[in-house]
Amino acid sequence: MKKIGILTSGGDCGGLNGVVKGAAQMANSLGITPYVIPNGYAGLYNLIDMDLITALTPDRADKINANLAGSEAGHSRVKVKKIDDPKKYERIKEGMKKFGIDGLVISGGDDSGSVMVDLYEQGIKCVHAPKTMDLDLQTYSVGGDSTVNKIAAYVEELKTTANTHNRIMVLEVFGRYAGHTAFRGGIAADADAILIPEVPTNFDIVYKHMKERFFGRILKSDVLAGQYMIVVAEGLKTADGSEIYDESAGVDSFGHKKLAGAAKYVCQELTKRLKADPEIKELMKKARMFVEKMNEIPEVRSVVPGHLVRCGHSSAYDVNFGKEAGAAAVLLLNQGTVGVTIVGIDGDKVRYMESKKAIEQRHVDLNQVAVYEAMGTCFGRTPQAYLPKFEKAEGRITRHL
Numbered sequence: 001m002k003k004i005g006i007l008t009s010g011g012d013c014g015g016l017n018g019v020v021k022g023a024a025q026m027a028n029s030l031g032i033t034p035y036v037i038p039n040g041y042a043g044l045y046n047l048i049d050m051d052l053i054t055a056l057t058p059d060r061a062d063k064i065n066a067n068l069a070g071s072e073a074g075h076s077r078v079k080v081k082k083i084d085d086p087k088k089y090e091r092i093k094e095g096m097k098k099f100g101i102d103g104l105v106i107s108g109g110d111d112s113g114s115v116m117v118d119l120y121e122q123g124i125k126c127v128h129a130p131k132t133m134d135l136d137l138q139t140y141s142v143g144g145d146s147t148v149n150k151i152a153a154y155v156e157e158l159k160t161t162a163n164t165h166n167r168i169m170v171l172e173v174f175g176r177y178a179g180h181t182a183f184r185g186g187i188a189a190d191a192d193a194i195l196i197p198e199v200p201t202n203f204d205i206v207y208k209h210m211k212e213r214f215f216g217r218i219l220k221s222d223v224l225a226g227q228y229m230i231v232v233a234e235g236l237k238t239a240d241g242s243e244i245y246d247e248s249a250g251v252d253s254f255g256h257k258k259l260a261g262a263a264k265y266v267c268q269e270l271t272k273r274l275k276a277d278p279e280i281k282e283l284m285k286k287a288r289m290f291v292e293k294m295n296e297i298p299e300v301r302s303v304v305p306g307h308l309v310r311c312g313h314s315s316a317y318d319v320n321f322g323k324e325a326g327a328a329a330v331l332l333l334n335q336g337t338v339g340v341t342i343v344g345i346d347g348d349k350v351r352y353m354e355s356k357k358a359i360e361q362r363h364v365d366l367n368q369v370a371v372y373e374a375m376g377t378c379f380g381r382t383p384q385a386y387l388p389k390f391e392k393a394e395g396r397i398t399r400h401l
């Protein structure tokens with residue numbers, strides 16, 4: 001390998017600049033020149049038409065702020081297979097040849113990973129550095145920790161306003177059809193209820209939990225204050241297994257429905273029950289909150305941070321993991337191991353797995369849900385007993401969120 005391209009793709013997230021910088025710095029140290037392939041697969045497809053691409057020389061790489069989320073390399077959501085051009089793979093290969101690029105470090109999630117597998121099967125040498133704030137790959141993916149920390153911080157911050165207004169607050173977060181970030185962010189901030197796609201939501205159960213905790217808090221408070229915090233994943237499913245889907249949200253360029261409307265739906269379901277519940281008037285009176293026609297039921301309000309959960313600054317963990325994943329990808333590429341996804345650097349071992357396997361979707365383990373149900377968090381179902389098996393660990397354990 002003399003020259004490599006660094007490409008980032010899919011939804012951006014924390015730690016990606018760590019990947020770009022780590023890959024560039026490791027390449028430079030091996031005497032390989034790293035280049036940015038701008039704007040993901042769209043840029044790769046159009047490489048042939050570019051006059052110049054940026055080399056991440058040691059000085060240029062030094063200017064990349066690894067702590068900033070997002071990617072200096074830029075992103076697009078383009079499935080190469082779907083490009084309406086019978087010569088697309090030749091065009092990509094010619095573009096790479098034009099700049100003398102021997103192989104690619106590709107950082108992306110499941111969709112971008114599947115494109116990477118496609119390119120690899122077309123004979124392009126590439127290694128996948130896993131990234132997705134959704135955390136739904138088999139490996140830990142850069143971006144997850146940053147997002148979990150942001151969600152936890154938002155829930156914590158929202159508590160101040162929720163507590164002041166005695167409100168039930170619903171925070172809707174990205175994550176598509178996996179609930180990892182809603183789950184871990186919610187747990188980290190002591191959310192009362194966490195609604196994830198892996199557990200179809202029974203709103204009667206959420207309502208009962210909410211009513212007891214919310215009024216319990218207020219009635220036990222010496223200043224009659226309380227709140228109830230719900231984190232809902234955008235991919236929420238109702239008890240009958242159907243998705244909440246807002247037609248007006250449209251589809252992205254990978255062809256996926258953009259998810260929207262989960263928090264609004266939760267608000268509606270809870271408000272409906274508050275209005276229909278004959279005990280609410282009495283509880284509001286006990287809480288000294290009741291005012292005829294003005295304040296008869298508590299408010300259920302939604303907040304949708306959208307891209308705020310994946311922008312700004314990266315967590316320290318993601319910068320570390322990102323740099324190592326980028327560096328590991330270059331080491332593998334350089335010694336000819338391609339078509340693989342980085343698991344991580346573990347001491348003197350660079351661990352990887354076959355990309356086809358790594359991009360298989362991983363969902364929240366319902367045993368983990370049961371652990372937190374045993375501790376009182378509501379997941380919108382009848383709590384299931386946690387039945388642990390006890391096992392003595394041997395050696396070092398690699399575990400991800």
Ligand code: F6P
Pocket residue numbers: 011109132133134174175176234252258259310
């Ligand atoms: O896959 C990452 C992700 O952040 C999802 O959680 C979210 O649904 C989607 O990307 C949003 O993507 P975009 O920024 O393209 O709207």
